[in-house]
Amino acid sequence: MxxxxxxxxxxxxxxxxxxxxxxxxxxxxxxxxxxxxxxxxxxxxxxxxxxxxxxxxxxxxxxxxxxxxxxxxxxxxxxxxxxxxxxxxxxxxxxxxxxxxxxxxxxxxxxxxxxxxxxxxxxxxxxxxxxxxxxxxxxxxxxxxxxxxxxxxxxxxxxxxxxxxxxxxxxxxxxxxxxxxxxxxxxxxxxxxxxxxxxxxxxGGTDTDNDGIYDQDDACPEEAGLEMFNGCPDSDNDGIQDSKDDCPNTPGLAEFNGCPDSDGDGVVDKDDKCPSVAGLKALMGCPDADGDGVADGDDNCPNEAGPAANNGCPWPDTDGDGVLDKDDKCPNEAGEVANDGCPVIEPTEEVVKSLNTYARDILFDTGKASFRADTDEVLQAMVVIFKEYPRANFAIGGHTDSVGSKSSNQALSERRANAVRDYLIANGINADRLTAAGYGEDKPIANNKTRAGRKENRRVEVNLVKN
Incomplete structure (x- = not known):
């Protein structure tokens, strides 16, 4: 026993x-x-x-x-x-x-x-x-x-x-x-x-961080924390533990992961360029009073809508011609919209007369539309005058004497008028400003029965086209 x-x-x-x-x-x-x-x-x-x-x-x-x-x-x-x-x-x-x-x-x-x-x-x-x-x-x-x-x-x-x-x-x-x-x-x-x-x-219990929560139950045993977070800290006391808080040292809102939004515009302060003034998310929290897409702080005209390219201000029209200065080639001088804001300056009668003086000196090879070599100087002088009036439009007419058949004279006049137009275009004159037509022997300016008269009738004329 x-x-x-x-x-x-x-x-x-x-x-x-x-x-x-x-x-x-x-x-x-x-x-x-x-x-x-x-x-x-x-x-x-x-x-x-x-x-x-x-x-x-x-x-x-x-x-x-x-x-x-x-x-x-x-x-x-x-x-x-x-x-x-x-x-x-x-x-x-x-x-x-x-x-x-x-x-x-x-x-x-x-x-x-x-x-x-x-x-x-x-x-x-x-x-x-x-x-x-x-x-x-x-x-x-x-x-x-x-x-x-x-x-x-x-x-x-x-x-x-x-x-x-x-x-x-x-x-x-x-x-x-x-x-x-x-x-x-x-x-x-x-x-x-x-x-x-x-x-x-x-x-026998161990509480390394002395937060009242023993290590075995403490999710953050080396950092003093709160019981509600299993011993993990909430440094800013905003009810969001530091490990889940994007702004652990600044009290914030749960909807923003613990970050503050001081102005209540839905953009957290750390991402808000204007944290004390309510603004737009698209402008990183800054306001846009005139709604032109340019934040007020960058807008030179915050109460007047204007493009970002002009720092938020509307484009001016200094000369009041309906063409904004940015598009106006003559911003200080009223002009025409079709003329990029510049006034349309038409050549005077004297200028047109001068052009025709040069035109009568254009010499062609006999029976052809090709220029003689000594005509190039005359054509270049005409190019200079055309360029001085970039908004003026001109009509170029070709004429012949009565020698030969009427149909051949008509065709020759057309070829010669177009030859002059082509030369001007090739030398920088806008094609839209020039028209060409041949009149053959129908519009003589002298007697075709004389040699001198026939010479005057073989000509090229330049006429101003009114807008």
Whole structure:
């Protein structure tokens, strides 16, 4: 029987210690210091002991109380509300069993023994109901375990059941009261109750950043933070933790990932070129009073719409001719729209007369539309005059004398008029300004019967076309 009790004691301790390395929570360790009382009376044994729980609270007659620190226990949190506790107690037993009647005097008295020494080592696994009660102060628990108890230097293994209550003053310190029933496996060790009361100190939790959140539950264990963010900081106190805050040092709004929008225009300050004035997203938060697409700060005319190319101002028309200065080739002189804002200056009669003087000196090869070599100088002089009047339009007419057939003269006059037009175009005169026509022998200016008259009739004329 003795070997069985020792085997049970060792088995219980091994099981308990083998699970003590399981995953723990904050402050997984606790130490208890207190006193204990041993009550061997109400355990259902024969006299001098009594029935179970009979006079359970008869402290004065049945409890052997050791008045100093007589119980030390160490606890380790396991998981899911379970805790392993290993403890040791000492006591001195001088009351054992119920009151008995003194045969000589007839008086009742407690069955006394001669200060038996009492020692025990016990291990138990208990379940806490604290989370079930959702309480931070009260922690009732129920446990089971085993141990070894020595009574007056005789030992035996025990199977234990315990019921207790802890009251926590704070996260670290509490008071504990416990009752344990010990069922002995040897006849020489009675079954008994052991009561204890004492202080409990929790320790072992690590809080590196001292933010009140232990490292194992702290998502940012090296940065002091808030419980609502699992220990991570919110430096600007805007309700958005720093890791998700694009502006962690400036209070802002959740819709902008923690960044501020001081002017409420929907553009966060860090991207807003005008953070104190409400503006447009398209202009990076700056206003555009005249709606011309140029931010007021860059707009030389903020209250008058104008293009960006003119710094937000409308293009001026200095001369009031309906052509904006940017398109007006004569911005300070009223002109015609068709003439790019410049006035149309037509050549005078004297100029036209001068052109015709040159035109009559244009010499062609006989019966052909090709120029003689000495005519190039005359044609160049005409080019100069045409260029002086870039908006004037001219008609070039070709004429012949009456020698030869009328049809051949008509064709020749047309070829010669076009030859002059082609020369002018080739030398920089806009083709749209020139027309050419041949009149053959129909418009003589002299008598074709004389040699001198026929010479005058062989000519090219230049006429101004009125717009």
């Amino acid at each position: 003795k070997n069985l009790s020792r085997l049970l004691f060792v088995t219980v301790l091994l099981v308990c210690f083998s699970t003590s390395n399981a995953q723990d929570k904050n402050n997984p360790w606790a130490i208890s210091l207190g006193t204990n009382a041993v009550d061997a009376y109400p355990v259902g044994e024969d006299l001098p002991q009594g029935p179970y729980f009979d006079e359970f609270f008869n402290v004065s007659d049945h409890w052997n109380i050791f008045p100093t620190i007589s119980r030390v226990a160490v606890s380790r949190y396991l998981s899911d509300g379970f805790t392993f506790t290993a403890g040791g107690t000492l006591n001195s037993i001088d009351k054992f069993g119920t009151k008995i009647v003194d045969a000589s005097t007839g008086e009742e008295r407690t069955n006394s023994v001669n200060d038996l020494s009492y020692y025990s080592l016990d291990g138990s696994v208990s379940y806490s109901f604290q989370e079930v009660l959702n309480s931070k102060k009260f922690e009732p628990y129920l446990g089971v375990g085993g141990g070894y108890t020595w009574l007056d230097n005789v030992g035996a293994g025990t199977l234990n059941g315990n019921l207790g209550l802890r009251f926590w003053f704070n996260e670290k310190l509490g008071v504990e009261a416990q009752t344990m029933y010990k069922h002995a496996f040897e006849d020489y060790l009675p079954k008994h109750f052991q009561h204890s009361v004492g202080l409990v100190f929790k320790f």
